[in-house]
Amino acid sequence: MGKRLGLIIGINKYQDTAFQPLQFAENDARALAQWLVNNRGGNWNASDLQLLLGAQATSELTEALIMQLCLNVADPGDLVFLYFAGHAYLDETTGEGYLAFANTYYQQPTTGLSIHSLVNKAALSSQTAQIVLVLDCFQTGPSWSRRRISPFDYKPLPGPTLLKALKQTQGCLLYCSCRGNEYAPEVGEKNVGRLLYYMIVGLSGPAADPISGETTLQNLHAFLSSSLDEQHQLQVFGQEQRPIVLVGDMPPLFNGQEKISTSSLSSPAKNSPMVSPLMNNQPAEYLQQSSVSIASAQMSPSTSGQLSIEILERNRKQQCMKLLNQARQQIQLQNIPGALNTIENILQMAPDYIDALILKGQLLGTIGLFQDALSVANQVVQLDPNNALGWSMCAALLSNMGQLQEASAAIERSIILNPNNPEALAIRDTIMTNLARDSLIEQDASAQSATTSAGKQGGAKSFLIGAVIQIIALFAGAIGASILIVRPQLPIFIAFLSESLALAILCVNAARGAYLYGIKRFLFTSLICLLALGMLGGLYRFGYHWITNKVIAFPPLIVPVLFLCFWLVAAAVLPLLAALGGLVSRIIIGRRRKR
Secondary structure, three states: OOOEEEEEEEOOOOOOOOOOOOOOHHHHHHHHHHHHHOOOOOOOOHHHEEEEEHHHOOHHHHHHHHHHHHHHHOOOOOEEEEEEEEEEEEOOOOOOEEEOOOOOEOOEHHHOEEHHHHHHHHHOOOOOOEEEEEEEEEEEOHHHHHHOOOOOOOOOOOHHHHHHHHHOEEOEEEEEEEEEOOOOOOOEEOOEEHHHHHHHHHHOOOOEOOOOOOEEHHHHHHHHHHHOOOOOOOEEEOEOOOOOEEEOOOOOOOOOOOOOEOOOOOOOHHHOOOOOHHHOOOOHHHHOHHHHHHHHHHHOOOHHHHHHHHHHHHHHHHHHHHHHHHHHHHHHOOOHHHHHHHHHHHHHHOOOOHHHHHHHHHHHHHOOOHHHHHHHHHHHHHHOOOOHHHHHHHHHHHHHOOOHHHHHHHHHHHHHHOOOOHHHHHHHHHHHHHHHHHHHHHHHHHHHHHHHHHHHOOOHHHHHHHHHHHHHHHHHHHHHHHHHHHOOOOOHHHHHHHHHHHHHHHHHHHHHHHHHHOHHHHHHHHHHHHHHHHHHHHHHHHHHHHHHHHHHHOHHHHHHHHHHHHHHHHHHHHHHHHHHHHHHHHHHHHHHHHO
């Protein structure tokens, strides 16, 4: 026995203001889904029915669910029932018909779902025997107004090509009703749309076969044709000679892989072959108060209705699990793009599904999209702060991005939540190793920075101080060495102390300057040494006769004169050697650090 598989969609509000808000679309979808799975209603298997409402109903997710339902899930003997309540429109350029979803923009037709593509790729290509698509739509846009023959004409939506294909195929039916347009507002009864209200009224008894108790789509169509006004009359495209049982035992259907082609033409409304002969003469007496009461009771927020919603929610979770397993299989087959697309479908259906988020983050991290993966991991820990795997993912991604301190905090949180996770412990060890390595690199960089900073300190102020010290030391030493010539009566240790101290300052300052500041200080020391030689030469040129006369007159002066000459020679040579040694040391130590 075949199954009844359903997808029910209702959308009230749209992102694009070109689609005016609807009042009853979501209520209709919800009420129909409740009635179909209610044991006092259609008694459908809740696991075979899916419900999409409002912002959840995106064009991408809906198309994926319809394709999966028609091509992968439905067997040859099954009935697929699709119901859509929302806006429909025509492409202003091509005239092709589209269904509008929560994320659809009127000026961008491809953001909607093409009726021709939907029926051609899903319905006509499905192996199932019977597919019914009910479109309870608000006709939107000026293009539709120009193309339709009557105010509620639906032929522009499927278009001539699709209509021809439906005429040649048995088992695929397109039911269309005008929820409203710019001339006719949306109309409701008891807080649901008029079409849906009378559908549930008919399904609750008036459209049932009095002998078998079954309710077929053909009988329901006959009931609606006699009950609805012109605006809400169902227009039928396609044909099916066999009964389509909506309530009651499913009859054995055609089990072939291909749909039966036929040359007979479909006709809408009362002239449609969908009208069962059993119902042709039925009066409008089915609109009695008793029937209305039955339908109203079925749609009331009873305990049974609440259970139906819970069943639908459980069905949604089961569908998510199936898609998640499919994504994992795609990963095993190395089909990463396909797996990511499947996961996106899951998250459109259930944005807070933790397992899907974790798998998405792992896949993004695997292909190197660390920032995107980190955003997903952060979403996981925001939804579930006690998710150890989420924190572990954050740590691994932060580590790969070089943010080791944040990674260390995240992995510690993960280990606190799950102390025995070997992967988390391994991630922590890796982070600790990287932190230690970075610490050593930072220390070495600091040392190099200190050396560089020390080298950069040889600015104008430092140079001026060093120059003043060397010049003062040179002249102080020269004065100390010559003071005994002018004042022979002074103690000799005063001259000796002054000479030695001045020479030591010259040598130390020369070596330090060249080592710390390089070639510039070495060149300045060379100038000081040349100045010392110049002083010695000047003494010989301008003071030779004076000193000679002084020595002849007082022979002991020969010793201070020699001391002065020797000191000037030392002042010209020793600082230069000290500066050269400092410069060589600087070069050698710099090369060792680079290694």
